[in-house]
Amino acid sequence: MKTSPAEPPIDTTVPGDRKAVLAETLRRRIVSLELPPGAVVDELALCDEFGLSRPPVRELMRQMAAEGYIELEANRAARVSSMNYQSLRSFFLAAPLIYVATTQLAAANATPADIAKLREIQKRFRQAIEEHDVENRVFHNDQFHLEIGRMAHNEYLMPSLRRLLIDHARLGKTFYRYPATDNMQHEMNQAANQHDEIIDAIERRDTERAADLVKAHWELSRRHMTDYAIPEGLEVPLSLA
CATH class of the missing domain: 1.20.120.530 (GntR ligand-binding domain-like)
Known part of the structure; x- marks a missing residue:
């Protein structure tokens, strides 16, 4: 008797929860210097890592820019706030x-x-x-x-x-x-x-x-x-x- 391959577990985490986890993780990475001042914050990589589409990640980027964690400029990738x-x-x-x-x-x-x-x-x-x-x-x-x-x-x-x-x-x-x-x-x-x-x-x-x-x-x-x-x-x- 053939058995069907096990199906991968279903991710039941709602997008809002994943966004909160991303926010906490990103803040930790910045204050711990895992992401040093001036480092590029890769939006697409974060989408993949946390299973989110680009709109909520972009919204979070704007929020974190307002809080001072990252810097946003037109036509440039987001970067960790500089120290000078x-x-x-x-x-x-x-x-x-x-x-x-x-x-x-x-x-x-x-x-x-x-x-x-x-x-x-x-x-x-x-x-x-x-x-x-x-x-x-x-x-x-x-x-x-x-x-x-x-x-x-x-x-x-x-x-x-x-x-x-x-x-x-x-x-x-x-x-x-x-x-x-x-x-x-x-x-x-x-x-x-x-x-x-x-x-x-x-x-x-x-x-x-x-x-x-x-x-x-x-x-x-x-x-x-x-x-x-x-x-x-x-x-x-x-x-x-």
């Missing part, structure tokens, strides 16, 4: 202002459900530190501050925060891909402790304490990034200090 002197200068100037504003607003608006979600992200961040998992450490730090931005409930600040976090994650991944020294590990633990204190201040609705903590937290990150970007012996421009 001007963008980095803007990053260092804007970061403390945006982090303080969003964290203070989060302290004013957070619900118990918001706090629980933030603590869960923080748990994954600490786990990544303990496991020396650079990619997830950078990713969950990004998610921690993005969640604070969502808690702020401010439609004007959120686009700026999203764009800021893209370069923060990419700079962090560049710095932390090197073997961790004892001092680096100590400062990562310090950053995790600051996260816990920020959560506590937000939960208490202590906006001033939350602002002071996030300023100290930013300064710790800034020192890491400028130490890497500006080798010893070069003068740090005042605008970046």
Whole structure:
């Protein structure tokens, strides 16, 4: 008796779900530097990989361009957002202002459900530190501050925060891909402790304490990034200090 060949499994994932998976995957690839600044984002390859037609992929490209992940120009392929002197200068100037504003607003608006979600992200961040998992450490730090931005409930600040976090994650991944020294590990633990204190201040609705903590937290990150970007012996421009 002849048996018919097994039929391939039917893909029951709806296009909307596949589009959400593509969006999350593409964001991860960009902030992890799997897709480096300036890299071409191959639209057709993404269609094939995620089983989507071109219209939803193009729609997602426009959305991600608005968020700052990619750059779209007429008659050119989509590219990952660049990192250059001007963008980095803007990053260092804007970061403390945006982090303080969003964290203070989060302290004013957070619900118990918001706090629980933030603590869960923080748990994954600490786990990544303990496991020396650079990619997830950078990713969950990004998610921690993005969640604070969502808690702020401010439609004007959120686009700026999203764009800021893209370069923060990419700079962090560049710095932390090197073997961790004892001092680096100590400062990562310090950053995790600051996260816990920020959560506590937000939960208490202590906006001033939350602002002071996030300023100290930013300064710790800034020192890491400028130490890497500006080798010893070069003068740090005042605008970046």
